[in-house]
Amino acid sequence: MGIRIPDGFATTANAFRYFLQQNNLVSKLEELLDSLDKTSLENLGEIGKACRELVLSASVPKDLGAAILENYQRLSDGTPVSVAVRSSATAEDLPTASFAGQHDSFLNISGEKELLHAVQKCYASLFNDRAIKYRLDNGFEHMQVALSAGIQKMVRSDLGSAGVAFTNDPETGFENIIYITGAWGLGENVVQGAVNPDEFYAFKPNIEKSLPSVIHQKLGSKETKMIYSQNTAKPVTSVPTATRERNHYCLSLAETEIVAKWCFLIEKHYGMAMDVEWAKDGETGELYIVQARPETVHGSKKALTVKEYALTSKAKPILKGKAVGRSIASGRACLVDSIADASKVRKGDIIVADITNPDWNAMLRKAVCIVTNKGGRTSHASIVARELGIHAVVGTGDATKKLHDGQEITVSCIEGDEGMVYEGKIAWTEKEIDLGNLPKTKTHPMFILADPSKAFRLASYPNQGVGLLRMEFIISNTIRIHPMALVNFDQLPEGNDKKAIEGITAQYVDKRQFFVETLAQEIAMVAAAFHPKDVIVRMSDFKTNEYAQLIGGKTFEPGEENPMLGFRGASRYYHPLYRDGFGLECKAMKMVRDHYGLTNVKLMIPFCRTIEEGKKVLETMKAHGLERGKNGLEIYVMAEIPSNVILAEEFADIFDGFSIGSNDLTQLTLGIDRDSSLISDLFDENNPAVKKMLADVIGAAKRKDVKIGLCGQAPSDYPDFAGFLVELGIDSISFNPDALIKGIENIAKAESKKSL
Template sequence: MKNTVREEMTMGTHVQWFEDLRRGDVATVGGKNASLGEMVATLGEQGIKVPGGFATTADAFRAYIAHNNLNARIADTLSALDAHRIDLHEAGATIRRMIREGHWPDDILAEIKAAYAELSARAGVPNVSAAVRSSATAEDLPDASFAGQQETYLNVEGAEALLGACRRCYASLFTDRAITYRRLKGFDHSQVALSVGVQRMVRSDTGGSGVMFSLDTETGYPDMVLINAAWGLGENVVQGAVTPDEYQVYKPFLDKPGLTPILEKSLGAKEKKMIYGRDGHSTRNVPTSKRERAQFVLSDAEILDLARMAATIEKHYGQPMDMEWARDGETGELFIVQARPETVQSRADAAGFRTYTIGDKGNTLLTGLSVGAAIASGPVCVIESAKDIDRFVDGAILVTSITDPDWVPIMKRAAAIVTDHGGRTSHAAIVSRELGLPAIVGTGDATHILHDEQEVTVSCAEGETGFVYEGICDFTVEDIALSDMPETKTRVMLNMANPSAAVRWWRLPSGGVGLARMEFVINNAIKAHPLALLNPDQLDEDTREKIAALTAGFADNEAFFVEKLAMGLSRIAAPVYPEPVIVRMSDFKTNEYADLLGGRGFEPHEENPMIGFRGASRYYSPAYAPGFALECRAIRRLREEMGFDNVIVMIPFCRTPEEADRVLEVMAANGLRRGENGLQVYVMCEVPSNVILAEDFAKRFDGFSIGSNDLTQLTLGVDRDSGELADLFDERNPAVQWMIESVITRAHAVGAKVGFCGQAPSNDPDFARLLVGYGIDTISVTPDSFLSVKRNVAEAEG
C-alpha cells in the first residue's frame, strides 16, 4: 500500500518527495527544497545524512491563492503600499491575514495528509514530529540570499497542525522583510511562489545544532570551514539570539589521515537553548546550565566530520555553500538540514581587495565578533524593540540586542550595526555582509553601555575581534590591485602577530611569513603565564578563578596552553601554506611576562629587562624550562598533529654559540630535533655576537633573521624605547649597516640563508633597496606595506 501511495504522490502536481527532486527544480519547489532533494538523492553514499521528507510545490501555492481569490486582493494591497496610501507594516499584516484565513483545495489537502501519513509510517510513529520550512522559488540565487526571510516551524505534530503551519509559511512570503528585500532586488512579487518542506525532525533539542560555511565569511578565504554551534534547536543560532561556539577548520588537510586541522575553537556564551514545548509539540527557550555554557557543543571528531561534510557538499555543488546542521541527542548522528549557495564572498572581486587602516583610537568601549572588514563612524541609535524602528536616524550606528530579520528595512540605512548577541553565521551577520555594512555581533552588553547620539567608531578591520571606540576616529581606505604585483627574486614575506587578522591577507602573493610572534598569541589568546597554568596551587583564589574561566572547555590547563597556542599559530600558517612560516619562540621580557595573569610570582624584578632574562636564556633555565616545554609541545602539535610542516622555529636573543647548543638540546629533549621531520631552526640576528660569530652560529642553525630594532640598539648602545635618545636610534647608521652587510656576506659564504624582519623596509623604501643590494634572501614586512615594498624590491633588482 505504501508504494501505491508513493507512486500516486510522485505523479501529482502538489507534493514531491525529496528523493525525487534535484537542484534544478527551484521553479517547482524553491531553492531550499531543491537542494535538500539533491543531497538526499546524490550524497547519501558519500556520508551526507539528510532527514527525509517531502515538499509542496509552487503550483500548490498558486492553486491555494487562486482558490481563495487572493491574487487581486494582494496586488491591490501592494499597489496601495507603492502609492504610499498604507505603510509597509499594514500592507504585510493585511496580506498575511488573508492567506492564513484561506481554505485548502480538496486535492491539495488530500495529498498533504497522505504524504504526512507516509512520512509518519516511515518513522514508525502515528504522527511524526516535523520541521516545516518555507522555500521560495526565487531564493538562494547566485546573486541574492533570501535566507531567513520566510518562516520555519519546528516540532510540528499531527496533520491539522501541519496544515496550519503550511498556511503560516505561505503567509510569510509577505513578511515586512521579504517585501522589502524583493523591492530592493527588483523581484516581481507576483512571480515569486512558495514551496513548503516537511522534514522529519532531528532531536537536536537534546543535542546541538548550528550553521556552517565552506569558506571564511569575512575574507572569502576558500580553504576554511567555519562552524557555529549551540545547544538545542538551531533557530537561536540562525536568528542571532545566542552567542555560539565557533570552530575553524583547514580544508586541505581533511583528507590526510591522522591530522586534526582545527584552527580555532572559541567558546560561546550559549545563553539559552530551544527545546520542545511542554505540550509535546511546538518549541520554547530555556536558559542553559553553567555546565553547558562552559562546554564546547562539539567534540574534535564531530568538528572534523562536519567539516568533511561541508567540503563534500561544496565539491558536489561546485561553489561555496552555507549549511545548517543538527546533532541528534538520542543517537549522536550528525545531519545536514539545509544547504544553499553562499552569495557574498563567492561573488567578491578576486583581482583585488579594499583595506581599512585605523589611526589614533579613542577608548575601547566594547568588543565582539567582527563582520565585514570595514570601519564606520557616526552617532549611536539604540533600538531595543521593533516597535521603535521608526525613530532610526539614517547613517547612524544601529545598536540593538538582536538584529532581527524584520529590521532589514532600516539595516540598509545604517552606517554600521552592533548587537548584544549572535555569531558570525547569524542572519543579522549574513544580511550585514550582503549590504556591505560593518557589524559587531555578540558584544554582550552594547545596549547597556552605548547611548543615543553618542559618537563612536566601529572597527571591523583589525581581525576577528571588532572594536567600538569612543569618538570619531581617523581611518584610511586603500584599494589593492593584485594585478599590479611585480615578480621579484628576493622573496617578500609578511610580519604577523595577530592570528585573527592573518587570514585578511590571504590573497597577497607573499613568500610566506618571515616573523610570527608567539608572544602575541600568548598575550591575547592565552593571557595567563604558563607557569601559573602549571602551578595553580601557588596562586590566590581570585587568579585561580580567572584561570578556570579561561580554560573552560579544555581537558586541563596544559592542554589549554598547548592547544590555544598551536591553533593561534596555525591561523597564521594556514593562509600561506605551503610557503614557510618562521615562528619566533616567546620573546617576552620579564616585566611583560609578569603582566600575564598569575605572572608576578614567577618573574624576577630586573632594572633593565631589555637586555636581561629574555629569549634563549630562559629556555634552558630551571626558572622557565617547564614553560618552554609547553611551547615546544605546541609547535609539535602544530607541525605533526595539525599538519603545518611549513613552520620553521626561530630562537630569539641567543647570545653565544654555547647558549645555542643548550637551547637545541632542550628542544630535542622536548621532541623538536633540528632536521627531524624536516624541522628547520633559525636564529634571530639581533646581538652583535651573532654577526661577529656568524660562522659558528651558522653551524647550529639553518638561517638568520635580522631583527633590526635590537641590533641597532645594541650596536649603538641606544635604548630603543628612550624618547630622549630617539634621534640617535638610526637603522641606517653606518655601523648598523656594516653589521647587516657582514652577516649576510658571512652567512652566505657557509650556505646559510638570511632574512630581514625589522620595521625599516616597511617605513623606508630606500632601506629595502639597500637590503637588496646586500644580497638579502628575504624581506619580511607588515601586510599593509607589502605592495610598496614589493615594488621597491623589483625596482632595486632592476
Template sequence: VHKPTLAAGFEPIIWRKLGAKELRMAYDPAGHRLRNDPVAAAERERYSLEDADILQLARWAVSIEKHYGMPMDIEWAKDGLSGELFIVQARPETVHSQRQAPTVRLYKLDQRGEILVEGIAVGDALAVGPTRVVESTAQMDEFQPGEVLVTRITDPDWEPIMKKAGAIVTERGGRTSHAAIVARELGIPALVGANQAIAKIGAGREVTVSCVEGETGYVYAGRLPHQVTEVNPFDLPRPRTKIMMNAGSPEQAFRVCQLPHQGVGLARMEFIFASWVRVHPLALTRYQSLDPALRGEVDVLTRGYVDKTEYFVDKLSQGIAVIAAAFWPHQVILRFSDFKTNEYAHLVGGAPFEPHEENPMLGWRGASRYYHPDYKEGFMLEVAAVRRVREKFGLTNLAVMIPFCRTPEEGARVLETMAEGGLARGKDGLEVYVMAEIPSNILQAEEFAELFDGFSIGSNDLTQLTLGVDRDSDRVAPLFDERNAGVKKSCATLIEAAHRKGRKVGICGQAPSDYPEFAAFLVEQGIDTISLTPDAILPTTLKILELEKVPVTAVAAE
C-alpha cells in the same frame, strides 16, 4: 577546520570557542511550546561538539562544496537523543564569496592645520576622530572603537584597547617600541615619542593623526580634509626578491593574508601569549604551588580544562595554527617566545616566577630561557604546541626560529632541548632558523650556519647592540638608525657568510618597512627574503620593483 590538511587525513580543528551556554531551549510537551531551561555549570564548561562531530561535519561540508562546485552555506542538526548528525539544508554562500579582491589605501592630506604635537610616524596612514586619554588599563572599558588613544607608553596588557583604536599617540617610545610594533601589525597610524602629548592634546578633542608626511608624524587640531586612493596590489608584477610578511595576531591573519605575499617571515609567539593564552606557563605547570587568590584567577581563564597545562598547549596551538592555515601552503616562520622578564611577569601568575632585572632588554630572554631549569618546563609547553600544529593539524608549512641566541654553544643547547620534547630539526622537514640580532651572530655566522637552516636579521636589536643605543630611550632615540654604516656592514657581512655556507638570509626587523632605501640596499646585497609589516607591502614592493628594473648600484647610490 583547515580543509587542505583535513583532506590529507589530519585532524586540523584549528580554532574553537567555549560559549557561555547559560540557557537551553527545549520542547515543553505540557504547553506545546519551547521553553528556556538553565544549563548546569558542568555542562556549560564543556564544548557543545566532540572532535569527532566537528571533523564529520567538516568532511560533509567539503563533499557538498565539491559536489556543487561553489562555496556553500550549510545548516546541520544533532539529535538530542541518538546523538546522530544531520545536514538539513545547503544553499550557495553569498556574503564572503562575493567580496572583492583586497585593496591598499593610499592617503594624501589636502591641507595642514594647527599642530598639537609631533613625534615619530609609524605606518603610512591617516586617521581622524575624538581623543581619549588613558592612564592605565583599568580604564579599558571606557575606550570606544575608533577613538584616538593618547597615553604615556604601552605594553602587551594594552593590546585589547589598541585593537579598538583608530590611531595611537604615546609620549614615550621609539620606532621599535611596543606601541609602534603593534600599530604596524594592526595597520593603524601611530605617533610615538610625542612629548607632552597628554597635556597638549587633551581628552575628547577632534583631531587628525597624520603619518603620511615622512618620518615625522603630526597630530592636527580638527578633522582635516584628505584623499584616499585604493590600489589593488594584485595588479602589480611580483618582484624577484621574495616578499614575506610579519604577522603576530591570529585575529588579523585571515585579513592580511589576502595581500600579495610569499609566506610569513616572522610570527611572534609572544603576541599569542598575550591575547590568546594570557597565563604564564609556569603558573600552569606549578598550579598547586600558587596562592589561592592566584589559583582563582587561573581557574577563570582555564574554565573547561581539567589539565591546566592542556589549556596552554591548546590555546597556543590554536593561535599558531590560525596563522599557519591562513598563509598555507607558504612557509610561516614562528619565533619562540621573546618576552623580557618584566613582560612575562605581567602575564597572569607570572610575577612569582620572574626575577627583577635592571635591564631586561639585555637580561634573561630568548634562547637563554629555553634550557634553563627555571623555565625549561614552560618552553616544553611551547614545543608541545608546535608539535601539535605540525603533527596533529598537518600544518607542516610551520618553521620555528630561535631569538636572542648569544653563542653557537647556546644554539646547540636549545636544539637539544627541542629534540628532548620531540621537535627535532629536520624531522618531517622542520626548518629551524636563528635571529641575527646580536653582533656575535654576525661575527660567528659560519658557526651558527652549521646549526641552523637560515638567519633572519632582527634590525631592531642589531642596531641597538651595534650602536650601543637603548631603543626605548627618548633622549638617544635620534641616534637609533638602522641605516647607520656599521649596521649595514653587519647585514652585508652576514649575507655573504651565510651564502658561503648555503644558508638563506631574510630580514624581519622594522628597517625595510620604514625605509625603502634600506630595502634597496638589502636587495643589492642579495638578501633572500624581506619580511614586511602589512602596511608596508605595497610601498616597499613598488620600490623593489623599481630597483629590479634598473642597475641596483645606480638606485642605491641615488
C-alpha cells in the same frame, strides 16, 4: 555521499501555483502588489498584510491536502511525529541573493491540521513585508516566484545542539576554512543571533588528507537555548542554559570533524561556497544536516582592491564584541526593540539592538552599521550586515544598556576579530589599495604578524608567507598566564592569581594542556591561512619584566636591572628557571606540525648569544620531539647580536637560516638603548656600522647557502635601505601589515635598478 539528513518530503512550486489558482488568488494578489508605492514604500505594511490575509483565508485544495497528509502518515509510520516546515522560494538561495530569513519556518509541528496550517503559513510568508521589499531590491517579479514547503522530521536538537556552518570564512571569504558555530538546543537561536555560540575552524586540505582538520575552537557563552514548548500556539520557547552546558562545547571534537567533512562534501557537490545548518539529536546522538544554500557574500566576487583603515587618535572603547566586516563608522545611536521603532531610524544611524529580526531588513538599510547585545558571526545581524556591505559589532552583552538614543558613537571593526564601540566621533584615515597592480618581486615580501585573527584577511594580500610570527604576543593576549605558573599550578599559593588561572583554565584538569592547545590552535590558524607558504614562528622572546606581567609571573621571574640584555631568548630555554615552560612551547609546535600536519611552520630562536648556547637549545628542542631535519623541520636563528654576525658561518653550520632583527642589531652595534628618548636621534639603521654588519651576515649566509631575511620597518620607510638589501641579494624582507604595500613597491624599484 554518506551525509545524514532528516527524512521528509516537500511540496513543489507547482503545488503553490495550484493553491493560488484553485483559490482564484493570482489576479487579486497582482492587483494588490501593483498598488504598492515602489518609491516611498509608505503602504508596504498595508499591502503585505492584505496579501497574507488573502492566502491565509483561502483553503488548501482537497487533493493537495490529501497528498501532503499521505506523505505525513508515511513519515510518521503510525506514530505521532513532530516536523519542521521550512519555506524555500524558487528565487531563493541563489549564488547572488540568499533571501536569508525572508520567509518563515515553523518548528515542532505535530498533527494533520497543524501541518496543513503550517504549510499555508509558509505560503503566506512569500508576502512578508521584508520578502516583498527584497524582491523589489533584487529585481524579481513578485508573481514569478513560487514557494516550496519542506517538511522534515524534527531532529531532537532541543535535547542536543544545533548551529550554522560556512564553507569559507564569513568575514574574509578565505576558502580553505570551514567555519562552524553552534549552541545547545534548537538552531533557531544561533540563526537569529540570540546567543553567543561556540566557534570551530576546520582546515579543508586536512579533510582531504584524512588528518585532524579542526585546528581551532572557541567556547561561546550560549546564555539561552530553544526547546519544545507544551503550548500548541507557541511550540518552541527559550530557557536559560544550564551552567554545565555553558561551560562545555556543544559538539565533541569527533562530532565537529564529522560536520566539517559533511560541509566539505556539500560544497564539492554544489561546486560553490555554502551556508549549512546542522543539528544533533539529543535522544539518538546522531548528527544531521537540515539545510544548505549558497553563501552569497564572498562566493560570487573576488576583490582586487582593499580599503585600509587606521584610527588616528587613541581612546578607550566603551563596548567590545565580535567584529563583522572591516570598516569604521561614526553616527547617532538608535536603539531598536521591534519593527514598531522603524520610524525612529534615520539614514546614517547606528542601529543598536538586543538582536535583529528579519522583519527589520528595510530599516537596516538605512544604517551605517549595527551593534547588538547577542549573536555570533553567523547570526542574522551578521549575515545581513555583510549583504548590505556594512559592518557590525555583535555579542557585546549590554549595548542597549550602555548606549542611549541620539548618542554619537564610533564603531570600529579593524582590529582582527574584536569590534570596538567608542564614545563620540573618533578620527580615522582611509586608503584604497589596488592589489592587482602591485609588482611581482624576486625578493620575497613576507609578513611580521602578532595577531592570528588577522591572518585570513592578510593571506589575500600579495605575499610569500610570514617571516616572523611573534609567539609572545599570543601568550600575552590569548593565554595571559605565565607558563611556569601552569607547570607548577598545584604548588601556587592561594590567592588572586591562582583563582584567575582556575577560571581561565576551568575546562582543563592538566593546566599545562591549556597552554599547549591554545598556543597550537592560534599558530595553526596562521599556518592554515598562509599554507603552503612558510610561516616562521619565533619562540618566545619576552624580557623578565614582561614575563612578570603575566598572571602568576611575578612568582617565577627574577628582578633585573637591564632586562633588555638579561635573561631573555635562548638563554631561558635550557635554564632550570624556564626549561619546563619552553617544553610547553615545544609541545605546542609539535602539535601544529605533527598532529595538524602544518609542516609549513618553521621555528626560530631569538637572542642566541653563542654557538654553544645554540647547540644547547637544539638539544633541548630535540628532547621535546622537535628535531631539526625530522619531518622537514627547519630551525632558524635571529641575527640580532654582533656575535651572530661575527660567527655567522659557524651559526649557519647548526641552523637552517637567519632572520635579521634590525632593531636589536642596530641597538647593540651602536650601543644605544632604543627605548631611551634622550638618544633616540642616534638610532639609525642606515649607519655605516650597521650596514657593514648587514652586509657581512648576508654575505656569510650566501657563502654557506642558507636562507636569510630581514624583519623591520626600515625597508618600507626608506627606499634606499630596501635597495641596499636587494643589492646584497637578501632572500626575503618581512613587513608589518600596514607597511607591506609600500615595502613591495620599494623592493620592486630596487630590483628594477639592479637589473639595469
